[in-house]
Amino acid sequence: MSATLALVACGGVLFAAGTALLLARPLTRILLGAVLIGNGVNLLVLATSGPAGQAALLHPGSDPKDMADPLPQAFILTAIVITLAVTAFLVTMAYRSWQHSGNDDVPDDMEDIRVVRRATYAEERERLRAAYRRHRLEYRALAHDQEELAAREHSAYQRMGTVRDRYKEMRRRARADARAFRARQARAEETAEETLGEDDPWQTILGADR
Amino acid sequence: MSGGAGPPAAAAVAAGLVPLPVILPLCAAGLKLAIGARLERVQRFISAAVLTAVLVVSLLLLVAADRHGPQVMFAGGWAPPVGIVLVADRLSALMLVISSSVTLCVLVYSVGQGMADNDETTPLSVFHPSYLVLVAGVSDTFLAGDLFNLYVGFELMLTASYVLMTIGGTQARIRAGAIYAIVSLLSSMLFLAAVALVYAAAGTVTMAQLPARLDALPDSVGMVIQIALLGVFAIKAAVFPMAAWLPDSYPTAPAPVTAVFAGLLTKVGVYAILRTQTLLFPGHRVGDVLMTLALLSLLVGILGAVAQTDLKRLLSFTLVSHMGYMVFGIGLATHGGISGAVFYVAHHITVQTTLFLVAGLIERRSGTTDLQSLGGLARLSPLLAVMFFVPAMNLAGIPPLSGFLGKLGLLRAGVADGGALAYVLVAGGTATSLLTLYALAKAWNLAFWRAPTPEMCAAGTVLEGAEEDDTGPDEADSTHRPRRRRPPRRRPILTRSGGAATFGGQEITTSATLPLSMTAATGALVLFGLAFTVLAGPLFGLTDRAADELIARTPYVEAVREG
Numbered sequence: 001m002s003a004t005l006a007l008v009a010c011g012g013v014l015f016a017a018g019t020a021l022l023l024a025r026p027l028t029r030i031l032l033g034a035v036l037i038g039n040g041v042n043l044l045v046l047a048t049s050g051p052a053g054q055a056a057l058l059h060p061g062s063d064p065k066d067m068a069d070p071l072p073q074a075f076i077l078t079a080i081v082i083t084l085a086v087t088a089f090l091v092t093m094a095y096r097s098w099q100h101s102g103n104d105d106v107p108d109d110m111e112d113i114r115v116v117r118r119a120t121y122a123e124e125r126e127r128l129r130a131a132y133r134r135h136r137l138e139y140r141a142l143a144h145d146q147e148e149l150a151a152r153e154h155s156a157y158q159r160m161g162t163v164r165d166r167y168k169e170m171r172r173r174a175r176a177d178a179r180a181f182r183a184r185q186a187r188a189e190e191t192a193e194e195t196l197g198e199d200d201p202w203q204t205i206l207g208a209d210r
Numbered sequence: 211m212s213g214g215a216g217p218p219a220a221a222a223v224a225a226g227l228v229p230l231p232v233i234l235p236l237c238a239a240g241l242k243l244a245i246g247a248r249l250e251r252v253q254r255f256i257s258a259a260v261l262t263a264v265l266v267v268s269l270l271l272l273v274a275a276d277r278h279g280p281q282v283m284f285a286g287g288w289a290p291p292v293g294i295v296l297v298a299d300r301l302s303a304l305m306l307v308i309s310s311s312v313t314l315c316v317l318v319y320s321v322g323q324g325m326a327d328n329d330e331t332t333p334l335s336v337f338h339p340s341y342l343v344l345v346a347g348v349s350d351t352f353l354a355g356d357l358f359n360l361y362v363g364f365e366l367m368l369t370a371s372y373v374l375m376t377i378g379g380t381q382a383r384i385r386a387g388a389i390y391a392i393v394s395l396l397s398s399m400l401f402l403a404a405v406a407l408v409y410a411a412a413g414t415v416t417m418a419q420l421p422a423r424l425d426a427l428p429d430s431v432g433m434v435i436q437i438a439l440l441g442v443f444a445i446k447a448a449v450f451p452m453a454a455w456l457p458d459s460y461p462t463a464p465a466p467v468t469a470v471f472a473g474l475l476t477k478v479g480v481y482a483i484l485r486t487q488t489l490l491f492p493g494h495r496v497g498d499v500l501m502t503l504a505l506l507s508l509l510v511g512i513l514g515a516v517a518q519t520d521l522k523r524l525l526s527f528t529l530v531s532h533m534g535y536m537v538f539g540i541g542l543a544t545h546g547g548i549s550g551a552v553f554y555v556a557h558h559i560t561v562q563t564t565l566f567l568v569a570g571l572i573e574r575r576s577g578t579t580d581l582q583s584l585g586g587l588a589r590l591s592p593l594l595a596v597m598f599f600v601p602a603m604n605l606a607g608i609p610p611l612s613g614f615l616g617k618l619g620l621l622r623a624g625v626a627d628g629g630a631l632a633y634v635l636v637a638g639g640t641a642t643s644l645l646t647l648y649a650l651a652k653a654w655n656l657a658f659w660r661a662p663t664p665e666m667c668a669a670g671t672v673l674e675g676a677e678e679d680d681t682g683p684d685e686a687d688s689t690h691r692p693r694r695r696r697p698p699r700r701r702p703i704l705t706r707s708g709g710a711a712t713f714g715g716q717e718i719t720t721s722a723t724l725p726l727s728m729t730a731a732t733g734a735l736v737l738f739g740l741a742f743t744v745l746a747g748p749l750f751g752l753t754d755r756a757a758d759e760l761i762a763r764t765p766y767v768e769a770v771r772e773g
Binding site: 003015022027030034037038041044045047048071072075078079082085086089090093096097100101106107109111112115119 | 403
């Protein structure tokens with residue numbers, strides 16, 4: 001089998017450009033990327049049919065040796081139809097996403113963020129608590145045995161204080177983080193309400209395009 | 211074709227049955243789109259009748275394939291490599307039987323849900339046609355005799371699944387659907403590129419002709435094709451490095467959709483891996499890679515499940531984890547490994563679907579699937595507790611249930627293999643089984659034991675959809691009520707994957723009495739899962755014979771050649 005280098009190279013470039021677009025957040029870019037990759041793959045399939053030739057029609061005077069391989073063409077036709085359907089679906093989804101939130105970015109999974117956040121803070125809390133307990137024990141032992149030493153040095157006491165401050169700081173951070181998280185969720189819902197909440201149904205459909 | 215055992219007439223009839231599991235649901239879907247949202251009873255009857263017919267046809271095909279060898283049908287009488295070949299061998303027919311049983315039960319469940327929610331439009335005009343197309347696509351992938359038809363089957367299934375995933379168009383579902391659609395789309399494109407690669411290298415895509423052609427190719431080319439196909443199917447099957455999309459996207463869909471996706475769609479990927487790795491690339495060439503991926507899937511998936519606090523997400527992570535068992539069996543590539551993998555696929559489809567349906571029922575009963583808000587369900591709804599407990603223990607692999615038997619088969623195959631990696635996987639598999647038990651026991655303790663909270667006892671709380679006023683233009687027009695601000699919610703903003711339980715994403719109220727058809731469908735699936743335990747002997751016999759057929763390769767190839 002011989003393949004045309006131009007087709008293969010063109011397919012490769014389309015594939016690469018499409019992949020770059022797929023990595024973006026907005027659904028419209030992803031859509032364009034999908035269209036590019038779809039066309040790139042179709043070119044690659046076409047490249048498998050070898051050199052160009054006559055149409056695959058059996059009629060008097062036709063020679064099967066001159067014909068192009070029709071099977072990849074059938075593959076491509078099927079693939080084009082499928083890409084069309086998927087493109088239509090993605091356009092709808094981008095539009096719906098815009099109706100909901102005013103943009104068509106694909107947002108992060110909130111539940112996922114929550115699990116990760118909980119894990120991070122739980123670890124930090126455990127660590128700080130353990131450190132605090134250790135320092136407190138040290139300080140108490142110190143204070144018990146040699147009170148004059150404790151009064152002189154106070155270092156264990158100070159360490160305990162530092163850890164307590166860090167613990168408080170962490171909790172402040174965690175609360176601020178949680179507030180920001182809730183605000184983010186609420187904002188997403190607000191926008192949805194604003195966009196969808198009009199009495200006029202045409203406003204819902206046309207929105208800013210009106 | 212019949213191998214000489216059966217009368218030719220019976221064999222011809224059986225071969226004529228082969229395309230029916232694809233054609234019947236497709237025709238019914240077209241009919242339903244034409245009818246639209248009218249004639250509710252007729253429509254429900256059509257869906258149920260078609261899926262029952264598919265189940266009967268699949269059973270007949272299984273008997274025919276088991277007795278007389280693979281059943282082959284050339285669409286339009288065109289012989290390969292030009293025409294479309296549909297082949298039903300033991301593996302395909304077994305998969306068809308399981309998938310059609312599960313889809314029938316889920317259909318009954320979804321009809322019950324639509325009736326209970328007084329929501330007739332969305333199910334009839336959107337859910338039923340898409341669902342039937344999905345069933346047709348799944349059947350087509352199981353029956354496909356060439357790689358391109360396999361691609362078309364995948365696309366049928368996926369396009370329908372995009373619609374089902376975003377049904378109702380609520381914000382959460384659009385978000386989840388976007389991730390799902392993009393990942394699936396990319397894998398489809400890679401699949402098509404891999405098909406092109408196969409055609410360029412071997413000059414055919416018919417699976418029965420490929421073994422001889424691929425064997426003649428240089429080893430490096432064969433390796434590239436194998437890895438390309440494996441990568442594509444691993445995305446579909448949600449094997450570890452390519453699994454991150456699954457727990458992100460599955461939990462937001464309505465319960466019947468999530469259930470059928472979790473049960474079937476990933477297993478279609480496993481089926482494709484099994485088919486290509488045995489028929490096209492026999493031997494142990496990428497066995498180590500597959501087994502490593504299986505180990506990572508098992509452990510990473512189950513550790514993810516342990517960290518979750520939402521029941522649906524927990525189940526999604528166990529799904530990712532248990533994919534590892536099946537890939538383990540395929541990676542072994544021995545008779546025992548493949549037989550065990552086929553058995554495990556059959557078991558896992560049923561159990562995972564049942565658990566997601568039960569999660570849907572829990573959501574209807576208590577308004578959430580967040581484990582921290584649930585509690586005391588065992589006292590409030592003992593039936594629900596039984597229906598959760600049995601499949602949960604089955605999934606964790608408690609003897610004598612089929613989950614235990616499936617894992618036992620795989621672990622024995624691993625020990626028989628005797629390699630160091632196989633032993634590591636045996637250990638990993640056992641650890642995963644225990645961790646699954648831990649995760650499910652945690653879910654059980656939180657949701658079913660504990661004292662029920664006052665909110666749990668009170669049925670009739672509003673179960674919020676992800677969107678409240680999202681009724682679309684026509685309905686808003688007819689009611690035309692003045693817009694009111696939403697009252698501040700009492701529920702802490704914790705779970706986002708719960709909430710939208712209905713098809714249309716509108717709100718419903720929780721109730722203590724669950725709809726009969728939903729409970730009955732879930733109960734039927736629980737019993738179906740238990741049937742694997744009772745009939746484990748004959749089923750293992752069947753999977754052994756299927757593994758024989760897969761490893762020998764000649765029955766499949768010969769059947770298609772003789773046609």
